[in-house]
Amino acid sequence: MNLDRMLPLLLGGAWLLPLLAFAIIALGGHYLKKTSSQHRAGFLSTVAILGSFVLAVVAFSMWVSDQGLGEPHHGPEFERAQLEENQTPIQLAALAEEGEAEHAHDGVFSVSGVWYIWAQVGEQKFEIGYYIDALTICLFVMITLVASCIHFFSLGYLQEELETGIKDHLVATSAGEPFERVGRQHRFFQYLSLFCFSMLGLVLAGNLLMVFIFWELVGICSYFLIGFYFERKAAQDAANKAFLVNRIGDLGFLVGIMALWGVLGTLTFGEMSTKLAELAPETQQQASPNKTTIQAASFLQDEEAKATNDEETADWNVGLLILAGLGIFCGCVGKSAQFPLHVWLPDAMEGPTPVSALVHSATMVAAGVYLVARCYPLFTEEVLLVIAYIGVITLLMAAMMALVAVDIKRVLAFSTISQLGYMMLALGVGGWSAGVFHLITHAFFKSLLFLGAGAVIHALHHEQLLIRMGGLRHKMPWTAGMMFVGCLAIAGAGIPGLDWGLSGYFSKDALLAQAYAFAQVNPSHVYLYWLPLAGKALTAFYIFRLWYLTFAGKPREKKLYENAHEAPLVMLIPMMVLTYFAITAGWQIPFTPSSVTTILEQALPAVASFETPWAAALNYPAEYLSHQYHTKIAWTAIATAGTGFLLATIFYVWQGLRPDEVQKQFGPLFRFLQAQLYLNEVYHFLFVRPLHGIARACSWIDRHLIDPFVDRMAKGTVNLARLEDQGDRKLIDRPIDWMSASFYDLAVQLKATQTGMIRQYLVFLVLGTVGFFFIVGYLWQL
C-alpha cells in the first residue's frame, strides 16, 4: 500500500465531498422553494458527510496497518526506578533534559505535498497542499464521525423547518403577532456542508496561509449558522460579534504569519522544522563558550562588531519568532474563545443547537487548540508559558461563570470555554498529547451533552431556561441517561485503582499529571497545577447542577412538562453513538498496549529547543515522565471531582443548602459572574464606541474640512474670474469704447463739409494744394 499516494486521495476526497454537497444545494436551492422537497438537501449533506467518514476511516485503517498503533512512551527502566523515589526538582529537570535528548524525535512520519500552485510571485510560491500525520488522521475521523452524528440529529431537530408556516415567537411583527415564515432546512444543511468542508480543509492544510484561508472560512460558516434565525436581532448581533471578535484574533494570526514569513521565509509545515533547525544552531552558538575564546584572539574590534551584529540578528530572529508564536496564539485565543476574546461564544448559542454541538464545541472552537498543536515547534518557552497561563485563567473564569448561568446552552458554552482552557494549559506545560487527547475526548462528550440539551429544548418547544425545567427524567429517560454519562465523562469519573473510567477520566488525568510534573520542576509555577485541580471540582459542580435542574426533582413548569416527549430515534441514535465514544475513547484498544494517545503520539513534535535570551529558567518535563504521577493524580482528581458532585447533590437533590440563600450571601460576586465580568460592557466602552467616534470624525473631516476647502478654491477661482471680467470691462473696454465714440463724433462733425458743390470743392482743392506747397517749401528751407 502506498500511503504517499493513497492518503491525499482519500482525505482529499473526504474533504471535497461536503463541498460538492454545498455546491449542489447552493446552485439548486432555487428549485427547493417548496418546503416539501427540501429534505433532499438534508439527505444529500448527510450522505456526503457519511461518505467523508467512510473515506476517513479507510485512511485511518491504512495508516494503522502501515504505521501501527504506536507504543506507549516510557523512559528506560532504570530511570523510572530512580524516579520512583523522591527527587529534588533539579535532578528531575536534569533527567528530563536527558530524556528529551534520548527521545528527541526519531522523526515524525508525515505525508505532505502540493495539489496546485495557488499563486506564484517571483520565486515565492504559495500552494494549496496537504500535510498528513497521525494528528490529521485522528482529527479527520473524529470530525467526520461527530459531524455525521450531528447531521442525523439535525434531520430530526430541524424537522419543523420543513413546514411552510413557522411561527417565530422571538420575533414580534409590528402587529404584535409572532413572525411567520417559510421553512429553510436546505439552507441549514448548505451551511453545515460548507462548514464541514472548511473544517476538514483547516486540518488538512499543508501551510499556514492555507490554514488562515480555512480559518476564516469556518469563521464565516459560523457567522451564517449563528445567524440562521436572521430575523432575530439577537442572532444577527451574535453572528456579527462572533465574526468580528474572531477577526481581532485573526489580525494577531496575520501578524504571526507575517513575522514567521519574515524569519523563516516559508509557511509550509513540512519545511518549517528544517528551517527552524537552521535557525536554532545559530542562536545556540551565541550561548556557547567557544565564541568567546575566538573573540579573545586578534582583531578585537572587528570581531566584536561582527559578534554583536550576529547577536542582534539572532536576537531579532528569536524576537520575531516569539512575536510569531504570540501572533499565532492570538488567532487561537479568538477561535478557541480563550480569555480575553471568549465573549463571542456564549452569544453564539443563538444558533440552532446542533450548530452549537458541532461548530461551537466539538470542532471549530477546537481549531485553535489544533493550531497550537500543529505549530508546536514554533513556540518558544515564553510563548508556551503565556499559553499555559491564558489557559488557566480561561478555565477558572469560565467554570465560575458556568456556575451561575441559567440557560442550559450557556452553561454548556461556558463549560466548553473552560475545557478549551484545559487543553491550552496542557499544551502550555508541555503536554502535547494530553492536550490533543483531551480535544478528542471532549469533542465526543461535549457534543453528546449539547445534543442532549438539544433534545430537551426540542421537547420543551424551545425553552432553554433551567429554572423552568426539572423532573424530565420521567419523560425522557434515554436522554437523561445518556446525558448523565456525558456529565460523568466531563467530570472525569473513573476508578483509579482499576485504572478504569470514562474518556474524560483518562484525558484529564493525563493533563493534570503533566501540569503536576511541570509544577514539580518549576516550583514558581505551581498554580498551573492547583488551579486546574480546583477547576475540576467546579466542573463537576456545574455540570451536575445542570443535570439535576433539568432531569431531577419535580417539574417546575407543569405545562411545559406535560407536553414534553422523548426525542425521536433519528435524534437518539446519534446520541447513542456519541455516548459509546464518550465512554470508550480513552480506553486501550483491545489486545494491544495502545490507545488513542499512542496513535496521536506518532505525531508528537519535538519541543522547541531555543535558548532564548529572555527565557525564564523553565524546564519542560518530557511527557512520558509524567506517567509516573498518573495514579497519584487520579486519586486527587477523583476526590476533587467527587467533592463537586457531592456539593451539587447537596444543593439540588437533598436540598441541604438552598442555592438562592447562597446567592444572597455572595450577591456582588454572583452578579459579577452573571454579567460575565462586565467584559462586554467594558469592550463596548473601550473599543466599539471610540471606533465609531473615529469613524464619525473621518466623515466629518471630509464634509467639513476637505470639501469646503475644495469648494472655496473653486469659488475663489470663479471670483477671480469675475474680477478679471470687471477689469476687462472697466480698464480695457472703456477706453477703447471712448476712443471709438470720439472718432465717430469727429466723423459726424466732419460730415458737415460734404456739401456736393463743385466750386466749394475746387476752392478747397486750390487752397489745399497751395497750402501743401507752402509747407513743403517751408520744410525744404529747414
Added chain:
Amino acid sequence: MSSAALLSSILFFPCLGALVILFWARISPAMCQKVSLVCSGLVALATFSFLLPGLPWSFAPYEATVQHGFALDWIPSFQIYYYLGLDGISFPLVVLTAGVSFLAIAASGTIKKHAVSYYILILLLITGMLGVFLSLDLFLFYIFWEVVLLPMYFLIGIWGGPRKEYAAIKFFLYTIFGSILMLIALLMLYFASDLTDPRLEEFVKSDTIIQQTVGSQALEGIEARQADDAVQPLHTFNILALQKIGQLTDQFDEPLLWGYSLQWWAFLLLFIGFAIKLPLVPVHTWLPDAHVEAPTPISMILAGVLLKMGGYGLIRICYPICPEAAQWFAYPVAILGVIAMLYGAFAALAQWDFKRLVAYSSVSHMGYVVLGLAVCSVYAGGQVDSQAWAMGMNGAMFQMIAHGISSAGMFFCVGMLYDRVKHRQLDQFGGLFHRMPTFSGLSFGIFFASMGLPGLCGFIGEIFVLLSTWKFSAVLAIVGSLTLLLTAGYILWTLQRVYLGFEYHGPLPEKLSPATKGEISILGVLLAFAILLGIYPQSLFRYMEATVTQTADALAERLSAKEEPDEQQAQLRIDPLEAPADTKTLLVERVQP
C-alpha cells in the same frame, strides 16, 4: 491579422458603434442599448479571446515583454507615435475594462432620458479607457486620459442624481488639476530625455519599436557621442524608452529646483495626478459625490475601471521612470497608503447612505494599491529587496482587478435597490433576504469578496500587500492590517441593516420585486469571477506576474546598484574571519590607529 489592425479595431470599435447610433434615424432607447451591447460584447469577446491558447493572437502567459506592440507615425517631428501594445500590466486591465463596460451597458436598461447621447458617450468612454491602457506612447496616453474625462463629465452631469452638476464639476476640476500636473511632468521628462546615450545602446538595438521608429537616428547619435561629436539630443515619448532612461542612465537626475532632481519633481507631479484619480486621501472627496450622483452603470465603470487608471499610471509611468524618487518617497507614499486604507474604512463605517459607504470602501481598497507599490524595502547594506517589492506590486495589481470586480458588483447591488425603492438610507432597509432571496445570496458573495474573505478575490491582494509590507516596515503592516477588522465591521453591519431582519421598514415596500434574470446574470458573472480568482489566483498571476516582477526587479537592480560601492566595503569589513590572512592584517592596521 496584424497587431496594428487587431488592437486598433478593438480600440475604435466602440466609436463605430457610436457612429451607428448617431446616424440611425429615430432609434429607440432599447435599440440603442442593443447596439451598444453588441458592440461592447464584441469588444469583450475579442479581449477574452486573447486568453484562449492556440489562437494566432492569444496572449502568451509567463511572458514579461510587450506583446502585439506596434507603432505608426503620428507626429514624427516630435517623436510622437501611435504606439499600442499589451503586456502583463495592461492586459488584465484591458480585459477588466471590456468586461465591466459590457456589464455596465447591460445594466443601463433603466436609462430612458436622451438615450442616444447616453450610449454614444458611454461608447466613447470605453474607447478612452481602452486607449489609456493600450497606449505605450506617453503623449497618446495623455490624450486618451483626457478623452476619458469629458464623457464622464457629461454622464454624471446629465444622467446623475439631484446634485449632479456639483458632482460633475467637482469630478472634472479635481481630475483636470491632476492632468495639468501630469502634463507638466511629461513635458519635463520629454525634454530631459535623450536616446543618444551610449548606455542605451543595447536597448536601442534590441527594441523593435525603437528600431522601427527612431532607431537609425538614435544609433547614429550614439556613435557620434562615442566619437565625442556634438549631437542634437533625441527626445522621446516612448514609455518603455523613458523607463530604460530612468533605470539605466542619469538623465533625470539633474537638479531642477530647490536642490531636488528632475525625477523627484516629475515623480511628485505624476504622483499627485494619479493619486487624484486613484483616489488617495486627502484628494479623494470627489469620489463619494461622483458615485452618489452618478447613475448605476456609470458608478460601476467609475469604480470598476476609472480608478484603476490611477494605479496603472503609478505602476506604468511614475515608478519605473523615476526609481530614485520612488525610493525617496517610499515612506511618505506607504504612509499615505495606510492612511487611505484606514481613513476610507473609518469613513465608510460612519455612512448612512448605502452608495456613499460603497464609495468610501473603494477609497480604502485603493489604499492597498498605493501601499503595495511603495514597499521598496532596503536590506542592511543597501540591497533592495526585489522579492518583497515584486510581491507588493503583484498584490497591488491583483487588488486593482479584484476591486474592479467586487466594487462593480456592489454598486450594481445598490443600484438595483435604488431602482426599486428610490432611496439609499441604510436604516430604512432590512429583511431583504425574505423578499429577494437570490439577490441577497449573490450580494453576500460580492460583499464578502470586498471584505477580503479567503476563497474570494479580495483576499489575495490584501494579504500579498500586507506580507510584503512586513519586510518594509512591520509597524505599517500591523497598523494597515487593522483595516481588515474595520472592513469586516462596516460590511457586516451593512449586511445586517440591509438584508437581515424580518421586515423591510422603508418606503415603497411593494416595489421590492425579486431580481430579474438579467440582474441575476450580471451579479452571477461578477461573483463567478470573484470565486475563480479567489480559489485560483494563479489564473490571473500567470498573465501579469512576469511583467510586474520584472518591473520590480529592474527598479530594485537600479537602486541596489547605486549603493554597491558601500556594500562591497561593508562586506570587507564584516568578514574578517573568512578573509585571507593578508586582508586580516590589513584590516587590523586599518582599525588600530
